[in-house]
Amino acid sequence: MRTAISPLVVKQPRTLKDALRMLRDDGPLTPLAGCTDVYVGLNFGTLRDARFLNIWGLDDLRGIDVRGDVLRIGALTTHAEIVRSVLVRRRLPMLAAACREVGAVQIQNRGTLGGNIANGSPAGDSLPVLAAAEAFVELRSAEWTRTVPFGEFYTGYRKSVMRPDELITAVEIPRVEGAQWFRKVGTRAAQSISKVVMAAVRASRPRIALGSVAPTVVRARSTEEALAAGGAIEEAQRLLQDEISPIDDIRSTEAYRRFVAANLLMQFWTDTAPRGRARPGVNRRTR
Ligand SMILES: Cc1cc2nc3c(=O)[nH]c(=O)nc-3n(C[C@H](O)[C@H](O)[C@H](O)COP(=O)(O)OP(=O)(O)OC[C@H]3O[C@@H](n4cnc5c(N)ncnc54)[C@H](O)[C@@H]3O)c2cc1C
Incomplete structure (x- = not known):
């Protein structure tokens, strides 16, 4: 069985300090959090790594709190914990909505926010929320802690500014003013990767x-910018279709994704319109 980890090296740090030291001195090591992405990679043979660092037991990386006016979510916080969190539901309901859409309940109980970010799939459900919320990713190594604006975290397809000796330790989200909105369009209600x-x-x-x-x-x-300047939603839809660059793949076509993105924009604008200005007749189905 390719997912058996017995022939692989798995380091078991007891503390965050130990983990960061192991990454620095014994690396390269691939962190294991909930393993929901890692095991898929091992099973399909797309992940060749053989040396791992099991961070699942590091409770310092768990938890949700508010510091000053900033919502802080530990990297090992699971999607299920985020969905249940009163703090998240009050301050960042679009994140609770996104985590509710991740896989099915088994994946939500194991998959973590840090894993979703580090995995870096363009289809990761929490990622548009963190981008729209202008979140910050906290990265720690044995030597430093740095905070990277989420908008500067990714440098390309599944590439980021995170170094091999760093871990994502937390995500920080300043207060978000305004109405929040989230939609995932996928093939079915659970276990589907998003089309948009x-x-x-x-x-x-x-x-x-x-x-x-x-x-x-x-x-x-x-x-x-067009919407901030008071432009018409129809013009914003045209701009949106121009500024995205979807591809054809097994889940969908490029043309469908452009069309759906424009529809979602209209749905967002309609759903969040000040009272009395909502346009009737917009299709609210997303699957
Ligand atoms: C059946 C199934 C359905 C799924 N459905 C969805 C879905 O609907 N939406 C969605 O977005 N995702 C989905 N996923 C993907 C996955 O569940 C999520 O990306 C999840 O959040 C990954 O978290 P994890 O803790 O399991 O990460 P892991 O698998 O443990 O790790 C993923 C990657 O991140 C790295 N990593 C993990 N934590 C850290 C850290 N703290 N610091 C640095 N690197 C780290 C690991 O080394 C690895 O490279 C699905 C997966 C499966 C198997």
Whole structure:
């Protein structure tokens, strides 16, 4: 069985300090969090790594709290814990909505926010939320702690600024003003990877982020600017279709993704319209 880890090296740090020291002195080591992505990679033979660092037991990386006015979520916090969190549901409901859409309940109980970020799939459901929320990723090594704006974290398809001797330790999210909105369009209710996923905030400067339409999660800056300037939603839809770069793959076609992204933008704008201005007749089904 290819997922058996017995022939592989798995280091078991007891503390975060130990883990960071092992990454520095005994690396390269691939962190194991909930393993929901790692085991798929091992099973399919796409992950060749043989030396792992099991961080699952590091409780310092768990938990959700508010520090000052910043929501802080530990990297090992699972999707299920995020869905259940009153703090998240109050301050960042679009993240609770996104985590509720990740896989099915088994995956939500094991998969972590840090794993979703580090895995870096452009279809990762939490990623548009973190982009629209202008979150920060906290990275730690044995020597330093640094905080990277989420918008600067990814450098390309599944590539990021994270170094091999660093771990994601937490995500910090400043207060988000405005109405939050999230939709995932996939094939079925559970276990489906998104064809298009959008998170957005309706404020004087709207924020719109999408997944599965480019090599990384993207902010739709031109679309945001047009809406902030009072432009028509139909014009914003045209701009959005121009500024994304979806591809054809086994899950969907490029043309379908552009079409759906424009529909989602309209749905966002309609759902979050000030009372009395909502347009009737918009299709709210996302699957
Ligand atoms: C059946 C199934 C359905 C799924 N459905 C969805 C879905 O609907 N939406 C979605 O977004 N994802 C989905 N996933 C993917 C996966 O569950 C998520 O990406 C999950 O959040 C990964 O978290 P994990 O803790 O399991 O990561 P792991 O598998 O443990 O790790 C993933 C990667 O991140 C690295 N890593 C993990 N934690 C850290 C850290 N703290 N610091 C540095 N590197 C780290 C690992 O080394 C590895 O490279 C699905 C997976 C499966 C198997």
